[in-house]
Amino acid sequence: MSSQPPVEPGSQQTPPQGQVVVQAPSTRPLATYALIAVCVLIYIVQYATQSLLGVDVPAAYGLKVNDWIIRGELWRLITPMFLHGSIYHIAFNMYALYQFGPALERYYGHKRFLVLYFLGGFAGNVASFALTQAPSLGSSTAIFGLLGAEAVFIYQNRKFFGNRARQAISQIVLVAVVNLVFGLSPGIDNWGHVGGLIGGTAFAWFAGPLLQVEGFFPNLNLVDNREEREVFLAACGVALVFILLTGALIVTRQ
Numbered sequence: 001m002s003s004q005p006p007v008e009p010g011s012q013q014t015p016p017q018g019q020v021v022v023q024a025p026s027t028r029p030l031a032t033y034a035l036i037a038v039c040v041l042i043y044i045v046q047y048a049t050q051s052l053l054g055v056d057v058p059a060a061y062g063l064k065v066n067d068w069i070i071r072g073e074l075w076r077l078i079t080p081m082f083l084h085g086s087i088y089h090i091a092f093n094m095y096a097l098y099q100f101g102p103a104l105e106r107y108y109g110h111k112r113f114l115v116l117y118f119l120g121g122f123a124g125n126v127a128s129f130a131l132t133q134a135p136s137l138g139s140s141t142a143i144f145g146l147l148g149a150e151a152v153f154i155y156q157n158r159k160f161f162g163n164r165a166r167q168a169i170s171q172i173v174l175v176a177v178v179n180l181v182f183g184l185s186p187g188i189d190n191w192g193h194v195g196g197l198i199g200g201t202a203f204a205w206f207a208g209p210l211l212q213v214e215g216f217f218p219n220l221n222l223v224d225n226r227e228e229r230e231v232f233l234a235a236c237g238v239a240l241v242f243i244l245l246t247g248a249l250i251v252t253r254q
Contacts (some may be wrong), residue, residue, distance in 0.1 A: 039082055059083050063135050064077065065075065066135075083138065084137065099151055104116070104149060104150060114205075118142070119145065119199050120142040123145065123202075125195070126141075128195060144196035145203075147175065147176055151172040152208050157211045202238050203235065209226055211223070
């Protein structure tokens with residue numbers, strides 16, 4: 001049987017003669033929509049407090065600032081992924097999240113997708129903490145993690161994508177390179193992007209979906225063959241690496 005790319009849930013497709021179309025998971029991207037809603041709501045609060053009080057209160061308490069992290073405000077390695085500096089900043093990041101999030105969440109499931117998102121964001125902020133003194137904010141650290149996870153997903157399940165796999169991975173690499181080059185511009189935390197890409201890619205490699213076909217013709221479905229134990233160990237391993245790095249940086253900088 002020739003491999004065909006998974007089809008979107010609810011879509012109608014007639015397979016070519018001698019080939020079979022397999023139904024993809026139908027998970028709704030609720031976590032993606034929730035993340036977008038939270039970021040938008042927080043930005044509204046940012047804008048309101050800046051306009052009414054002259055101070056961006058969420059940013060004041062959540063921005064990645066190295067000196068305050070060293071003093072113990074470790075939440076600043078998480079909170080920046082929910083903060084944005086302008087309407088253009090949040091619009092670009094939420095568009096990217098909307099583009100990459102739903103497809104990944106469909107195969108990852110809600111919980112594993114959220115773990116991927118948070119690990120990418122955390123890894124990106126730790127890399128920024130390690131390699132630049134500039135304050136930073138934005139969900140692009142987490143989104144770069146999704147970008148890396150998308151490439152890993154296609155590569156590890158390339159038999160279902162056929163000849164499209166190489167092209168899709170090439171496009172993802174191109175998007176990453178273009179954005180990293182653009183990130184060389186002043187005011188952009190490119191180290192955060194690199195860290196997010198590394199964190200998301202590492203987690204996806206050891207914990208991402210490994211698809212296989214189950215059922216009897218014509219009722220065939222894609223199922224994930226990745227064990228929960230592997231996902232748990234991968235999440236703990238990636239988190240531990242960046243936690244230990246954070247601890248080492250704090251000790252050496254005090």
